[in-house]
Amino acid sequence: MGNIGVHLIADLYGCDFDKLNNQSFLRSTLTTAAQVAGCRILSVNFESFEPQGQTGVVIVAESHLSIHTYPEFGYAATDLFTCGTQTMPWIALSSIIAALSPSRHEVKEIKRGLSNLI
Amino acid sequence: MGNIGVHLIADLYGCDFDKLNNQSFLRSTLTTAAQVAGCRILSVNFESFEPQGQTGVVIVAESHLSIHTYPEFGYAATDLFTCGTQTMPWIALSSIIAALSPSRHEVKEIKRGLSNLI
Numbered sequence: 205m206g207n208i209g210v211h212l213i214a215d216l217y218g219c220d221f222d223k224l225n226n227q228s229f230l231r232s233t234l235t236t237a238a239q240v241a242g243c244r245i246l247s248v249n250f251e252s253f254e255p256q257g258q259t260g261v262v263i264v265a266e267s268h269l270s271i272h273t274y275p276e277f278g279y280a281a282t283d284l285f286t287c288g289t290q291t292m293p294w295i296a297l298s299s300i301i302a303a304l305s306p307s308r309h310e311v312k313e314i315k316r317g318l319s320n321l322i
Numbered sequence: 323m324g325n326i327g328v329h330l331i332a333d334l335y336g337c338d339f340d341k342l343n344n345q346s347f348l349r350s351t352l353t354t355a356a357q358v359a360g361c362r363i364l365s366v367n368f369e370s371f372e373p374q375g376q377t378g379v380v381i382v383a384e385s386h387l388s389i390h391t392y393p394e395f396g397y398a399a400t401d402l403f404t405c406g407t408q409t410m411p412w413i414a415l416s417s418i419i420a421a422l423s424p425s426r427h428e429v430k431e432i433k434r435g436l437s438n439l440i
Contacts, residue, residue, distance in 0.1 A: 208392065208399065213329060215435055251364045251381055259386070261379045263369055267390050268379055272405070274326060274435070281326065281434050283401070287390070314430060316399050317333055317392070 208317030209267060209287035212297050216280040218307025224275035225256045233303040234262050238269050241286060241296035266291050271300070280304060285316065326435030327385060327405030330415050334398040336425025342393035343374045351421040352380050356387050359404060359414035384409050389418070398422060403434065 223229055227250050238245050243264035250260040256275040261268055267285040274280070282300055286293045301309060341347055345368050356363050361382035368378040374393040379386055385403040392398070400418055404411045419427060 208395070208397065211331060211399075211401070213331070213432055213434075246369045246377075247367055249365055249367050249379070249381060251383075253383070259364075259381055261367070261381055261386055261388075263367055263377055263379055265369075265371070267377065267399070268388055270379075270386055270388075270403075272385050272403070277326070277435070279326065279435050281329075281385070281403070283329070283403070285388075285390070285399070285401070312432065314331055316331075317395070317397055 207315040209285060210293050211283065211285040211314040211316050212293050213312040213314065214282045214297055214309055216282065216301065216304055216306035216309045217278060219278050219280055219304045221275040221278065223304055224273040224278070224280055225258060227252055227258050230258050230260050230271060230273065233300055234260050234269055234271055237284070237296040237299045238262050238264050240299050241284070241293055242291045243286060269296065280306070325433040327403060328411050329401065329403040329432040329434050330411050331430040331432065332400045332415055333428045334400065334419065334422055334424035335396060335427065337396050337398055337422045339393040339396065341422055342391040342396070342398055343376060345370055345376050348376050348378050348389060348391065351418055352378050352387055352389055355402070355414040355417045356380050356382050358417050359402070359411055360409045361404060387414065
């Protein structure tokens, strides 16, 4: 009896415009976060928007990590969903926060698949 | 003043094993969901697991839709994050639920980026 995984939903405010619009930086940030969480990376997928904004999703064997940025608002939405007991989503989130240095952030932790499944 | 987007976090229980393990079916389900929500699809990314299980993420201009399935538990975790006022994430979720026919589901709606940003 337990849950399938943990899903962290985080809003980061007051981030630097240039960091939020730098796909290379965000790609490195998100893959590092996956690695320090103990996840096995399967694919890294990014898209850029005009005049600004980036979206990235890292698919891992244990689910996914995503980031969507709004440089014009200094805002990034990230969510980290990791399944299993061997992964550390909070470590991943700390790594992202350290990289983006938001002035403020809000996090919700949601336990997924709570239903006597496992 | 408002929020950047809406994030639906849904757990679907009691789904059919074969549907949950059918990447082609899930690909169609998730892209249809994105379309009926009014999203613009940018990429569709799936991974298969052994002995079973599928992960899919559709990146859309308005953020992302994901699904992670555990056929052995009849369980699917889906999350639909859509930004802007022109998209309809609840319609997308209804479409996924209609396709997967869970015996039970739980949904959380999270408003993202609430901070006088826009």
